[in-house]
Amino acid sequence: MVKLPKHEYQTFAAVRPGPRSVEKVAQQVELDQSLVMAAAQALSQRGWVLIEERPEDVFSITEAGRNIEAEGLWPEEFAFAKIRARGGRISLQELPKLLGKDDVRSEVKWLMRRGWCYKEGDTLVATDKGNTEEGAGGLNPDKEFIGALSTSEPGARWTTRGELPGSVAVDAALGLLKGRGELFKRKHRVTRILSLTESGRQLWTERQVQQAREVTQLTSELIVSGKWRDVTFKRYDPNLEAAPRYPGKIHPLQRVIQETRRALLEMGFEEVGSPVVETAFWNFDALFQPQDHPAREMQDTFYMTSPERGRLPDDKLVKLVADTHEDGGDTGSTGWRYKWKKELAERLVLRTHTTATTIRALAQDPNPPRKVFSIGKTFRRENVDATHLPEFIQIDGIIIDEQANLATLLGTLAEFYLKMGAEEVRFRPSFFPYTEPSVEVFARMGRLGWVEMCGAGIFRPEVTRPMGCTVPVLAWGGGLERIAMMRFGLDDIRKLYWCDIDWLKEAKLCR
């Protein structure tokens, strides 16, 4: 006893009376042809069904074909009749007038090709052939072919084998129709004919074939009872749409933060943090930014009114910083040559960069070797627009090392941004208040091209010496929002924080 899946059983049964094309079987059992073919292949593998491939041509009528047929007489037949009525001769110049149309080239061509006329100089002369049975108005294979095609049901197709009315000489018709391809369509196809093999027929006659039960959901009962062997499973169409699923995901900007963090941890950096509400001392003074520097003005920096002032570090450090501002102290600098005021340094601000964090780390332990980074929220007094927010995430890093120098600064930054996905990194001299030399870093980011990534440099001795540091310190810093915007194709920074749930769902995890 053989239990066959539904489609195989149906196919088997449909072929049993005699050979059938796949198309016919599909019509009969109301299945898609591909499913019948799949079933036939399975049956053929088991030796019960033979699949025979027959190449054939399929013809169908076109609009032009229907039109010419509807006219009754084909153009050259019409022309021949007119020429005959004129005595069987006409000059080519007169022909248009006779036929009542300007362009008679086609008529002339077919009259000549069919042998109904010949040219005598400029004159067209009718032959006797035009009057025979194959002549104008007579039965011609091509006319008959087009006629047969046009009288069939709309959409019906005729093939070369056996399916045209027996009297039509298809080959002769096709020969005559060369150059009249617009009248009909011809398509080459392979018809697959299914028939039972000897063993297939035998199996059926012995009533050894049965249809298996079809199930949708596999159940525990089917598994445990072993009945799954007797069933077939409903076939599913993988192209049907299913309801979309979205995983829980971290925020796109957070992904950039985590990638940055991971890259730096992998490079041996230590992570630090510091107060977001910061004294002007750490945010500006410790970085040798003079107290009348425009960046310190209320225009650009958020100052706190509650609380208003913070505690400064020990007097010794404050004095070293103050002296450096005033006359360079013992840093070898000329200083800014002004009177430094402690009250201004005590003022609390929302930190304007995380360099306030790294300089604190430097002051805490200025001894090499150290690699330090911080990622945190920073604030600038900007009005909100598509490219500005008053708050943003910044990465800052420093390296305190005997071997800290311009070459190793460039090397470290190149390595870091290559880890962040840049294809190439290049540098340009720049100017920042607390680094010397200073560098601007550009990275080539795929289709975005060259993008400015961060500012960098070697801390000025006016910054490092008061902190008790005697070796060069490499420093760099930059915002992360821009990288996230580029990655996720945003043109407006506000969209990052607007957090449209549909956008969060769609933003791909993959870089």
Place this chain on the structure above:
Amino acid sequence: MPLVGIPVERLKKLVGQELDRNELRQALEQLGNDVEGYAKVIRYRCDRCGHITEVLEHEDFNNTCAGCGSADLVTVGTSDVVRIDLLPVRPDMFDVAGLARALRGYLGIETGLPKYRLGKSGFKVKVKKGLEDVRPFIVAAVVRGVNLDEETVKVVMKMQENLHWAMGRDRRRASIGVYDLATVEPGFEYRPVEPEELRFVPLGGLPEDPKALLTPKGILEQHPKGKAYAHLLEGMKVYPLLADSGGRVLSMPPIINSEQTRVTQSTRDFFIDVTGPDRNAITKSLNVLVTSLAELGGRLETVQVTYPDGTEMVTPDLTPTDAILNPDTATKVLGFDIRAEEMTKLLEKMRYGAKADGGRLQVQVPAFRSDIMHEYDIIEDIAIGYGYHNIRPRLVPTMTVSRPQPVEELSEMVRRLMTGFGFLEVMTLVLSNPSEQFEFLRLAEPEHPEIENPASIEQTMPRHNLLTGLLSTLRKNSTREMPQSIFEVGDCFGLDKDAETGVSVSRRLAAGKAGPKAGFADGRALTTALARELDAGLRFDSVEHPSFIPGRCTRVFCQRNGKEFEWGILGEVHPEVLENFNISQPVVMLELNLDSLI
């Protein structure tokens, strides 16, 4: 930073070498300039006041004079310009002449210290008593024989403007006056003037217009420039005034020049002064300006300045500053081997004077450089001369071990857990306001950190809680598919007298679920799961909280290492709070303090 358009043809002529656009851009960038790109400018001259207005070819222009607002403009020319975003430390590269000087050095066309001939004008500026607390210092110079076409007039104007920005701190530290020498009688006085002591026509006024004649006080109150800069003289009983021997007013620094001494295209000789409270800033400003004018073909002459205490100074003083450079320090900072001999070559390329002197370098810093404060500044110029693109980058060979911050590690773990529970992370702004932070949540406003100069009334304080941000996010997403599960991990701020900066910070997790079936049980299940994964004991204690539905709110306590901490709060959000945030679905929320778990 201001953008300045440098006329390309003029630049190439002054450099003395043909450069294509790419070569020029590259050389400018390698010198540290932030090149925006190339553009075309159109120059208009005002028929009324003579002011030259420059407009980018494709820029919107209202066809009025930038000086007097008149519409009688005549097109006087166009130039291709390279646009540069100015960096404030190198004012000597703000203009076409200064850039050409730097490029000639960098390209090896003319290296070493630029030499400027200084003649003597014989003119004097006498400083009178009474300006000590107003604007005490003045320096001055005479420049003769500059050929002024419209382009050059514009160059000089821009130079002045940009110097005011970069070195003058918007005229506070230094303010420059440029006058047509032919309109004044040498023998100058820099003196205090009473607010209503005299009248003169300030720049932009028509000399024949009686209304244009103003007192110093009137200028501060009525003239546009006067109003713009009046704060610089606020509270002063007298104002500074520069006048000539005939009593003619040249200017009222730092506010405005007189119309009579205006520079026009027919001006060939300039008188220039710089005033301010900072001797260094005014000296450097003058040096930058006059050396650039000399590069444009001017002949420089000195002026003698006498102070009330008898001090005499001759300005400008273009003597270079001597500095000593230790080549070993340079090698250490640069990180590549470079011999002292090569260093002197590179410094000369960067327009320094330099010579090796027994293991040290004697360096002469040009008088127009205002940014050289330290040996490191000179070392940077060696690097620029060498070319950053020629430096072979390498890593610091020293081994260090990474050390993550515990609070960040914990935050990452919490984010992993929350996304595992199917929540989407949101990030909201830290800056907020009391109304959203407290009132919307039906809370009394406590003392909290506050910003003195907020940029908008929406953002006057750093946030106190994360709930506000989540509720705002739910509001913005009210048309999106429900249910919505979101969370945020971030810092919140409060007052703390003992803290170094008087402000406490705590790292928190807040989560919220909104949707037809969102309820207390969701929040409780989530909290329990978090406590389990974070290895913390858990205790709930029912509480009435204004932000949550009575009877559907609990305080959450967690235990770690035998100690119990208040962990946070959890509950179904009060309908009035939902109303305040314009949310129409039930919401369950929790906010937990992560610091106690570190």
